[in-house]
Amino acid sequence: MLRLVLAFYVLCVTTPLSRAQLPEPPLPVDPRPLSQLISQAEKNSLADSRNPKKLVDAYLKISDTHLQMAFDLIKVNNHGASERELDIYNKAVAAAGKEAFALQEGKRAVSKKIEQTLYKQIKTLETIERLFPLEREMFADAALKRAKALRVQALNEAFASGDVLKDPDEEKKPTSEPPAKEAPIKNPPSPSPAPLAFRTEPIRTNLSSQQEVLINRRLLLPAQAPSSRAVNASAQIAGDYLTEEEDDHVREAQAADARAKVFMKIADRRLKAVVGPRAPATDKKDQKKAEEEEREWGAL
Numbered sequence: 001m002l003r004l005v006l007a008f009y010v011l012c013v014t015t016p017l018s019r020a021q022l023p024e025p026p027l028p029v030d031p032r033p034l035s036q037l038i039s040q041a042e043k044n045s046l047a048d049s050r051n052p053k054k055l056v057d058a059y060l061k062i063s064d065t066h067l068q069m070a071f072d073l074i075k076v077n078n079h080g081a082s083e084r085e086l087d088i089y090n091k092a093v094a095a096a097g098k099e100a101f102a103l104q105e106g107k108r109a110v111s112k113k114i115e116q117t118l119y120k121q122i123k124t125l126e127t128i129e130r131l132f133p134l135e136r137e138m139f140a141d142a143a144l145k146r147a148k149a150l151r152v153q154a155l156n157e158a159f160a161s162g163d164v165l166k167d168p169d170e171e172k173k174p175t176s177e178p179p180a181k182e183a184p185i186k187n188p189p190s191p192s193p194a195p196l197a198f199r200t201e202p203i204r205t206n207l208s209s210q211q212e213v214l215i216n217r218r219l220l221l222p223a224q225a226p227s228s229r230a231v232n233a234s235a236q237i238a239g240d241y242l243t244e245e246e247d248d249h250v251r252e253a254q255a256a257d258a259r260a261k262v263f264m265k266i267a268d269r270r271l272k273a274v275v276g277p278r279a280p281a282t283d284k285k286d287q288k289k290a291e292e293e294e295r296e297w298g299a300l
Helices: 002-020 040-047 052-075 079-101 107-131 138-159 209-219 244-252 256-275 284-297
Strands: none
Touching (some): 040 052, 079 107, 244 256, 256 284
């Protein structure tokens, strides 16, 4: 009887202790504005920014600082503090985008700077997401998705286009009443191939439909997987993302025309990948050309 009482007492004492070791995740989104979450030095840098361009630079510097802090904290498994730093990072890059996209002059140059900054930050965010435990990765994953979406918007503003991409499956509404007698359409446009395993959001660009698909496939989020998630990696579509070499070509092509040509080349390579591998070339010149292209643009 005495042993039973002691066992019950030990159970009552140890149960709350074990629960205390697994606290609930803190609310990652702080309701306070960014100005109340940053240091005094960072507040001073914002106050000293005399024009919108310098203000964007100040916001980007703040985002870099807190993203690095989030990275350092997650490396020592401080999940809660890392989430709070990611929240400040989210607010800072959103503020930078808001200021940049509202500019009347110099919008393209500032948007391009935001896109280049986000390109580097996304790599860090991907590493941070992998370091989070599975049960706590939701906020890090959301920060990564927001950064990718903002980068698409910045890239879109850098191209300075007023066209909006729409879902190819969406019905087109006529802008005016149809004529009494419609003339036959010459050379009707062929529908662009839509990626099977990806969904896209409307973005603005002055590129062709094939290039639009590639931008979305590279920068936007993968669609939800089917109910059967046990799919071999070999069954996925080849070239879901740009190769390192293709990515370098895109970043080196700063002019809109040059970048458009790069996307056209990438689109042509992806179409060939969708069709399927060609028979190996027998001619030495063709073999050499294929090898040079693979070295320059990467293997699919």
